[in-house]
Amino acid sequence: MTRPVFGGVFFPMRTEGKEYAMSGRSSLSGIGSVEKTGRKNTWRIRVALGKDPVTGKYRKSPSRTVHGTKSEATKALMEYRAEIMDASAVRPSDITIGEYAVRFHEEREHEFRSPLAWNREAYEIKRIAEAFGAYRLQELDTLTLRSAYSRMRKEGATESRLHRVHQKLSQIMNQAVDDGLVAKNPCSPISIPRPKPKERHSLTAGEAQRLNSTILGMSVSAQHCAVLRTLHTGMKRSEMLGLTWEHVHFDKRKLYVAQQYACDKVPRDPKSKHWIPLDNEIVAYLEEWKRVQRTEFEARKRRLEGEDTDAIAIPQTEKSPVVSNIYGGCYDPNIFGRWFREFCVENGFGEQGRAIMVLILACLAILGNSYPDWNLDDPETAVAIAFLHAFEWAFVRIVPFVIAGTAAGLLLTRRRS
Numbered sequence: 224m225t226r227p228v229f230g231g232v233f234f235p236m237r238t239e240g241k242e243y244a245m246s247g248r249s250s251l252s253g254i255g256s257v258e259k260t261g262r263k264n265t266w267r268i269r270v271a272l273g274k275d276p277v278t279g280k281y282r283k284s285p286s287r288t289v290h291g292t293k294s295e296a297t298k299a300l301m302e303y304r305a306e307i308m309d310a311s312a313v314r315p316s317d318i319t320i321g322e323y324a325v326r327f328h329e330e331r332e333h334e335f336r337s338p339l340a341w342n343r344e345a346y347e348i349k350r351i352a353e354a355f356g357a358y359r360l361q362e363l364d365t366l367t368l369r370s371a372y373s374r375m376r377k378e379g380a381t382e383s384r385l386h387r388v389h390q391k392l393s394q395i396m397n398q399a400v401d402d403g404l405v406a407k408n409p410c411s412p413i414s415i416p417r418p419k420p421k422e423r424h425s426l427t428a429g430e431a432q433r434l435n436s437t438i439l440g441m442s443v444s445a446q447h448c449a450v451l452r453t454l455h456t457g458m459k460r461s462e463m464l465g466l467t468w469e470h471v472h473f474d475k476r477k478l479y480v481a482q483q484y485a486c487d488k489v490p491r492d493p494k495s496k497h498w499i500p501l502d503n504e505i506v507a508y509l510e511e512w513k514r515v516q517r518t519e520f521e522a523r524k525r526r527l528e529g530e531d532t533d534a535i536a537i538p539q540t541e542k543s544p545v546v547s548n549i550y551g552g553c554y555d556p557n558i559f560g561r562w563f564r565e566f567c568v569e570n571g572f573g574e575q576g577r578a579i580m581v582l583i584l585a586c587l588a589i590l591g592n593s594y595p596d597w598n599l600d601d602p603e604t605a606v607a608i609a610f611l612h613a614f615e616w617a618f619v620r621i622v623p624f625v626i627a628g629t630a631a632g633l634l635l636t637r638r639r640s
Contacts, residue, residue, distance in 0.1 A: 254271055254301070255268060255271045255283070255284070255304060256268065256269050256271075256300075257296050257300055264290055264292065265289070266290075266296035266299075268286065268287050268289055268299055268303060269283045269285070269286045269287075270283065270300065270304045271283060284303070287303060306406060315361075316360060318359065318404065319356060319357060319358060319359055320351065320357075320360055321352040321357065322356075323360055323395065324352055324392075325348065327394075327395050328344060328345060328348045344391065347387055347388060347391040348391070350388050351388060351392050354371050354375065354388070355371065355392070360399050361405055363405075365409045365412050367409075368413055369413065372385055372389070382415065383417075383418050385415050386415045386418065389410060389413065392410055396408040396409060430572060431454060434450070434454060435451070435455075438450055438451045439451075439504075439508075443508070443511050443512050443515045444512075444515075445516070445547055446559065446566070448508065448545065448546060449463055449464070449546045450566070451505060451508055452466075452508075452545075455501070455504070456499045456501070456505070460485075460559070461484055462480050464484040464485075464544070464546055464556055465481075465553065466478065466480070466544065466545045467481075467482075467543060467545065468513065468539075468542075468543055469541035476501045476502075476506055477498050477500045477501055478498070478499050478501060479496070479497075479498055479499075480496055480497050480499065481496055484544075484553045509545070513545075516543070516547060520537040523537060523549065537551035
């Protein structure tokens, strides 16, 4: 039998195979019950588990409390029932998250176009193994994840790292769901948004002209050639490091982008092969650098002959990289990146050079002139006072000349342009 409950909504009720209704409680036949608690918009739901094959009594799941409307509580009941039914289909397993994550990573190697991307995933797998590796797949829950992320934040992990770890762990747990090892992904209720990337500041026209003048005023080298060529052509770093002499056409005043050399250190075809025109200034610099490079290769052969009788000469060929290392091979992208950052700091380009100067001035301002009052009886303190005094004396007198020189350089560059 049926009768209206909760605002005229009919719910068929059943106990021992019979439908009924009780005050404050609704049962969905063969599914479970939605019971109103004493608080407003609060419900208690339980899933019907059928008859016990031994006792013949009807069984029910542990209750859950749901907040919201009656329809939302009914929807939660359906989800609870689906969760229990899925869990009953999960086969028991003792595999740990660390073991499963390693297997997940190894089976995906063929999916990565670049070895660098596959190696980058290995770092995330390592972090996941360190944080959750000892847990069994079927033990991991949302509460454990939240506690682990909170602990990682206290230990200094950035939001960017947490985002990458969470995204990778979610992929792993989704695979575990597909494999029938867990009923649901415990990462799904947790959201760690991707942090906004730092805004990049490009060089202004004046800074670009000053960089060009700075490079031209230095000795010809592989690094300087790389910077100047990138400035004149707009090539990517991987394209610039992968360029060989066979693709530099001095007669046509253009070069051809045919391969890339990135951090995976495997020359490969770029996404698009294209021609780039060259102006007279960069053509002249490339011609000079090609001559200097050939001389450096020959000089290296002569140096090695004095130490190693089996020294092999490095011939400069059309296959030689334009930006080469001391062995005649492609220049390491990571080493070039470190060199370029130091170059920018030393020559006052970008925010790094200005930030260091401002930071030192701020520290001296905070320190003030208090160090002469420190205890001179302590030898270590006396040495520190002498060092601070000498550093402050030199730094404060040098900075104005650095600032004046930078301003004069910018003014002269603008006048020339």
